[in-house]
Amino acid sequence: MDLITVRETRVARTRDDLVFAPGEEPLGGGTWLFSEEQPGLTGLVDLTVLGWQPIVESEATLTIAATCTIAELARIPRREGWKAHPLFSQTANSLLASFKIWNIATVGGNICTSLPAGPMISLASALDATALVWATDGSDRRLPVADLVTASRENLLAHGEVLRAIEIPTTSLEARTGFRRIALSPLGRTGTLVIARVDASGEAVFTVSGGTTRPRVLRFDGLPSREALQYAVESITEWFTDPHGAADWRRAMSVLFAEELREELSA
Ligand SMILES: Cc1cc2nc3c(=O)[nH]c(=O)nc-3n(C[C@H](O)[C@H](O)[C@H](O)COP(=O)(O)OP(=O)(O)OC[C@H]3O[C@@H](n4cnc5c(N)ncnc54)[C@H](O)[C@@H]3O)c2cc1C
Known part of the structure; x- marks a missing residue:
């Protein structure tokens, strides 16, 4: 739907562009933002051009960028020992009418929308994932995704804070x-x-x-x-x-x- 209160959509290219005026919010895939009226929303800052690598693997951690789409997540290749691998497709398929929004909806957008039926919240919580949050003063903070979401449509992100990534310990993937x-x-x-x-x-x-x-x-x-x-x-x-x-x-x-x-x- 048209968001008639939005006056400007900016494209963020670096972290310096992630300074949010009152009424401005981050834009991931937009599948929730454009699905209903957004009272008070006057601007959007597109995160998808920041160039965050969707998936980064290290020995101890699987890092999934907030802008990784749910389709990309569902296609993560299975590594040796990753017994938990089926959870990626199981949770991706748990979105209502998944196929309609898979290629656009982002992992971060799903978590930050903070609906009870957010399957990326289920996945991240079940695997003890940590949320990496870019704070407004330029620092980083980390907290468990299970603690980030506090109620339906509520979370611990302050205005202007951006979810940068979730970090899944390899030990959880091997469980x-x-x-x-x-x-x-x-x-x-x-x-x-x-x-x-x-x-x-x-x-x-x-x-x-x-x-x-x-x-x-x-x-x-x-x-x-x-x-x-x-x-x-x-x-x-x-x-x-x-x-x-x-x-x-x-x-x-x-x-x-x-x-x-x-x-x-x-x-
Ligand atoms: C047909 C259909 C079915 C759906 N089914 C479900 C469902 O079953 N379960 C469910 O949970 N949702 C569902 N949704 C809602 C929504 O599409 C999903 O939650 C989707 O994952 C949101 O991701 P997005 O990237 O499109 O988010 P956006 O619409 O871009 O953003 C959603 C919210 O998160 C904020 N945001 C986005 N990225 C960040 C970030 N990195 N840091 C901080 N804030 C951020 C935005 O400002 C906005 O408030 C559905 C929507 C449709 C249209």
Whole structure:
């Protein structure tokens, strides 16, 4: 849709261009920005010409630029030992009507929109990814993506701060993982999405998102008992109801999926 309040769209070419006037916001793929009215938005700063390399691999970390598209992420080649690799396509396919926006929507845009059904938030939280944020004073700050998103459409980015990248530890990519998701219709918006991960150290991490207003990461020293896991999932308080699912259904499906994943990863 036309954003009739926007007076100027600037193209950022260096970090110096990332100084935001009141009413100016970063533009990733624009698939959310141009999908509804944006009251108060007077300017956009296009990040996609900054030339950030979409994917950078090092021994310890996989760095995904905020401007990496979801399609590029889904195509990451599998490296030896990356048992968690299927999560890239599983989460990319978790967007409502993924195919319509895959080639344009960015990983950073998905995280910064901070919708409960943001699958890049699910992926990053489940893999203990760190958000690299460019602060307004020119410094960098880092925090877990799971902490960056605080509620539906809310996050810890101040006006003018830019998500530069997410950093996934290789140890998470080498973990055994399992994935479950449900929506009320085949291509519908996520009702709940549960990812389980068991690291080489034995630590087990269950991440619940989609059905909760923010990602919830449940950690155990080893695979928990059925009862302990059920108790932990049922203790989550951030379930919500909207046209894509009722809170009690989201909770019940999350308990079921967590248990299925526990059994799967026990094998
Ligand atoms: C058909 C359709 C289906 C969709 N399905 C889903 C879905 O299932 N789940 C879901 O979560 N979303 C969904 N969306 C919403 C949206 O398209 C996605 O969240 C998408 O990933 C947003 O990415 P983008 O690059 O297009 O973001 P943009 O629209 O460019 O930006 C989104 C927001 O993030 C900010 N932003 C972008 N990049 C940065 C950055 N690097 N640093 C700081 N702020 C930044 C922008 O200022 C804006 O506020 C859907 C949209 C459509 C049209």
